[in-house]
Amino acid sequence: MGNEGVVAVEKALALLNCFNPGEESLTLTELAQASGQYRTTVYRLMNLLELCIM
Numbered sequence: 001m002g003n004e005g006v007v008a009v010e011k012a013l014a015l016l017n018c019f020n021p022g023e024e025s026l027t028l029t030e031l032a033q034a035s036g037q038y039r040t041t042v043y044r045l046m047n048l049l050e051l052c053i054m
């Protein structure tokens with residue numbers, strides 16, 4: 001895995017860290033604001049994470 005793959009994993013994990021215990025959902029905009037990432041990046045990474053848990 002190249003450096004780009006590591007960065008993508010770090011960004012995806014940063015998204016998961018935006019959730020607080022007992023918080024079931026966040027909107028795309030809320031996740032983007034909390035993580036400091038673009039909405040398009042958040043959308044792509046969350047879709048990827050969803051595929052990983054299925």
